[in-house]
Amino acid sequence: xxxxxxxxxxxxxxxxxxxxxxxxxxxxxxxxxxxxxxxxxxxxxxxxxxxxxxxxxxxxxxxxxxxxxxxxxxxxxxxxxxxxxxxxxxxxxxxxxxxxxxxxxxxxxxxxxxxxxxxxxxxxxxxxxxxxxxxxxxxxxxxxxxxxxxxxxxxxxxxxxxxxxxxxxxxxxxxxxxxxxxxxxxxxxxxxxxxxxxxxxxxxxxxxxxxxxxxxxxxxxxxxxxxxxxxxxxxxxxxxxxxxxxxxxxxxxxxxxxxxxxxxxxxxxxxxxxxxxxxxxxxxxxxxxxxxxxxxxxxxxxxxxxxxxxxxxxxxxxxxxxxxxxxxxxxxxxxxxxxxxxxxxxxxxxxxxxxxxxxxxxxxxxxxxxxxxxxxxxxxxxxxxxxxxxxxxxxxxxxxxxxxxxxxxxxxxxxxxxxxxxxxxxxxxxxxxxxxxxxxxxxxxxxxxxxx
Ligand code: SF4
Numbered sequence: 001x002x003x004x005x006x007x008x009x010x011x012x013x014x015x016x017x018x019x020x021x022x023x024x025x026x027x028x029x030x031x032x033x034x035x036x037x038x039x040x041x042x043x044x045x046x047x048x049x050x051x052x053x054x055x056x057x058x059x060x061x062x063x064x065x066x067x068x069x070x071x072x073x074x075x076x077x078x079x080x081x082x083x084x085x086x087x088x089x090x091x092x093x094x095x096x097x098x099x100x101x102x103x104x105x106x107x108x109x110x111x112x113x114x115x116x117x118x119x120x121x122x123x124x125x126x127x128x129x130x131x132x133x134x135x136x137x138x139x140x141x142x143x144x145x146x147x148x149x150x151x152x153x154x155x156x157x158x159x160x161x162x163x164x165x166x167x168x169x170x171x172x173x174x175x176x177x178x179x180x181x182x183x184x185x186x187x188x189x190x191x192x193x194x195x196x197x198x199x200x201x202x203x204x205x206x207x208x209x210x211x212x213x214x215x216x217x218x219x220x221x222x223x224x225x226x227x228x229x230x231x232x233x234x235x236x237x238x239x240x241x242x243x244x245x246x247x248x249x250x251x252x253x254x255x256x257x258x259x260x261x262x263x264x265x266x267x268x269x270x271x272x273x274x275x276x277x278x279x280x281x282x283x284x285x286x287x288x289x290x291x292x293x294x295x296x297x298x299x300x301x302x303x304x305x306x307x308x309x310x311x312x313x314x315x316x317x318x319x320x321x322x323x324x325x326x327x328x329x330x331x332x333x334x335x336x337x338x339x340x341x342x343x344x345x346x347x348x349x350x351x352x353x354x355x356x357x358x359x360x361x362x363x364x365x366x367x368x369x370x371x372x373x374x375x376x377x378x379x380x381x382x383x384x385x386x387x388x389x390x391x392x393x394x395x396x397x398x399x400x401x402x403x404x405x406x407x408x409x410x411x412x413x414x415x416x417x418x419x420x421x422x423x424x425x426x427x428x429x430x431x432x433x434x435x436x437x438x439x440x441x442x443x444x445x446x447x448x449x450x451x452x
Contacts, residue, residue, distance in 0.1 A: 006377045007033055013373060018366030026352055026372040029161055034375040036161075037323065037396055038350045042125050043069055044165020045155035047413065048246045049121055049172060050083055051075035051197045051222045052230065056117045058087045060104050060135065061125025066090075073413040075198045077224055087111060091127060101133050108142040108150065119227040120150045121172060129156025149227070151175055161373075162325075163245070163351045170250035173221065177233040185234045185258045190218035191280065192236040194251055194262070195243030198223025199413065202420040206242075206267055209277060209421060213293045215284055221247065234258050238283055240265045240276075242420075245326030245351045266328060267420040268428075269336030270304060300422040308339055311429040314451055316341030318436055321388035323348045323379060323397055324411055327356025333392060333411075334363045340429055345386035348374045376400055390436050405444045407435035 005011065012025040030036035039047075042059075046069045050057060059066040066088035077083070089107045091100050108120060120142070122135055135152035143150040155168040179185060191210070196203040203223035210217050218236040219229045239251045239262035251262035263283060265276035274297045281293040320342050322333050327349050334344050347360060348371035360370055369382045379400055383391060391401040394412030401408035409431055411419065417431075418424045437451030 005381075006375075007031060010034065010375075010378065014369065014371040014378070015361075017361060017364045017368045017370060022358075022361050023354075024357055024370060024372055026354060026357055027163065028373075030373055034373075035377075036350075036373055036375055037379070038162045038373060039165075040126075041157050041159055041162065041165040041168065042123055042155040043072075044162035044246075044351075045123060045153050045169040045172070046165075047072055047197070048166055048169035048222060049153065051077075052119070052121075052225055052227065053077040053083050054080040054118060054226045055083055056087060056111050056115060056120040057083065057085070057123065058089070058104075058107060058111065058120055059123045059125060060089045060100065060128050060133065061091055061123070062127060063088050063090045065123075065125045073197050074200055074416060075223055076201045076204075077198075078204075079224070079226055082115060082117065096127060096131055099131060099133060100128065101138050104133065104135070104138050105142065108138070109145075112142070112146045112148065118148055119176070120148065121153050122150065123153045124156040126157035129158050149176065161351070166246040166351070167249050170247065170253065173230070173250055174253055176227065177230050179231075179234045179258075186237045186260055188216070188218055188235045188237060189284070190216040190236045191238045191240055191284075192218050192233055192260075193220045194239055194241040195245075195247035196220055196223045196420070197243075197413075200416055200418040202267075202418045202424065205418055205421045205423060209296060210280075212296045213277065213281060214286070214289045215280065221250070234260065236260060238263070238280075240280055242267060242328075243326055244328040244353075244356070245349075248353075264328065266332040268329065268332035268424070269339055270301065270308060270422070270425050271335050271339065272332045273421055273425070274301070304422045304425055307426050308429055311433050312339065312341040314433060315429075315436065318342045318389045319345045319387060321346040321379075321383045321386065321391045321406075323374060323391065323393045325350050325394070327352030327360065329411070331356060331359050331363065334360065336425070336428065339425075340432060342432070344368060345388055346371070346379075346382045348372060348379075380404060390432065405441065407432075407438065407441070409435060 009031050015024045066086045070086035071084050089103050139150040139152045151172045153168050153172045155165050203220045207217045219233050241247045241251050241264050254260045266272040277293050281289045320337050330349050337344050346369045390407035392409045392411050398408050417427050419428050
């Protein structure tokens with residue numbers, strides 16, 4: 001297969017399983033000249049913190065940064081709706097010349113009086129990194145004035161890529177969860193569930209599985225969490241992480257500082273869901289929990305497995321391309337597509353880590369193209385050359401797929417149906433079937449054989 005790329009420096013970030021080097025370059029800044037599919041640093045931070053239901057999210061920057069991420073996640077709440085607003089200091093040319101601290105302070109005053117919040121996050125954007133406003137000082141003064149928490153999120157665009165935004169959000173969370181009473185650390189037999197943002201109620205589905213197993217979820221970070229919930233985070237005795245890209249760093253800091261161990265889980269697909277539930281039960285180490293877990297898996301599989309088998313019969317032989325945010329989701333998707341009889345022929349991520357790419361390489365079939373931090377031209381090239389029938393991605397990848405006459409599945413923020421757990425596995429299979437086998441393709445692709 002040809003690997004002629006528009007930008008030669010990208011060669012190290014792409015490999016083909018079985019034909020080229022096993023290791024590819026990743027976790028590096030995007031190359032100048034590429035239209036990277038990655039979101040910016042600020043956006044990376046915002047997506048992690050946004051689901052905190054009773055927080056004010058104040059974006060210190062031009063209005064566009066705020067509009068770009070307004071209500072960005074389809075996170076559901078069982079409590080307050082304050083997080084669904086997007087507030088901005090609306091910086092203008094004069095503020096850039098003379099500094100924006102006064103404007104920021106005035107915005108906090110207005111918000112504190114109008115909404116009486118317990119918590120305000122102030123996000124730094126690109127221009128704030130240039131003019132050097134002191135967010136820390138403004139936040140400290142405002143916190144004192146109103147007796148609330150005001151936490152700066154250091155997410156200006158020049159500190160790195162989207163992963164740096166995840167770290168900035170985790171640093172802000174780490175400040176928020178700091179316990180007043182250190183004797184309470186790791187005291188509960190409960191778990192924290194990190195990296196689930198309650199898209200379409202997914203965190204509620206997983207929380208219910210744990211309830212059936214007899215395991216208490218202390219707090220989800222950050223789906224449907226309030227600031228008071230998050231303040232109890234250090235009481236749990238185990239952290240489990242779904243989205244490693246965003247939360248691995250926080251879990252590491254919590255282990256280092258509070259001695260709370262962590263483990264990676266995934267609730268995508270039948271295999272990974274059962275495996276994760278079993279591993280959590282084993283870590284809890286209670287016979288009753290282990291027995292309840294097996295009973296739960298049996299109950300769920302009795303309903304789900306025949307449905308998946310039916311879709312597998314209809315979809316076997318199709319080919320998928322995957323381009324998602326984090327490495328762990330990509331790994332699960334290879335396995336989940338295999339459950340449906342579909343081979344992944346191209347796979348990449350925005351922020352995957354080396355060890356995740358090693359696992360992807362191990363799992364992928366020979367001939368699969370693996371790529372990090374792709375641009376649109378590469379996605380189009382490899383989807384076409386690999387003859388993928390569908391692309392899994394987010395909002396920025398959707399038009400690429402449709403322009404090429406390929407089916408598309410949104411596995412990102414703004415979908416309205418859950419893809420986690422057993423119910424999510426059925427939703428996923430149904431969606432793959434309805435997009436890949438849509439009758440529309442016979443009108444846009446000559447010789448399309450369609451599905452059963
Ligand atoms: S200006 Fe910077 S912070 Fe704002 S949306 Fe653009 S890249 Fe992100």
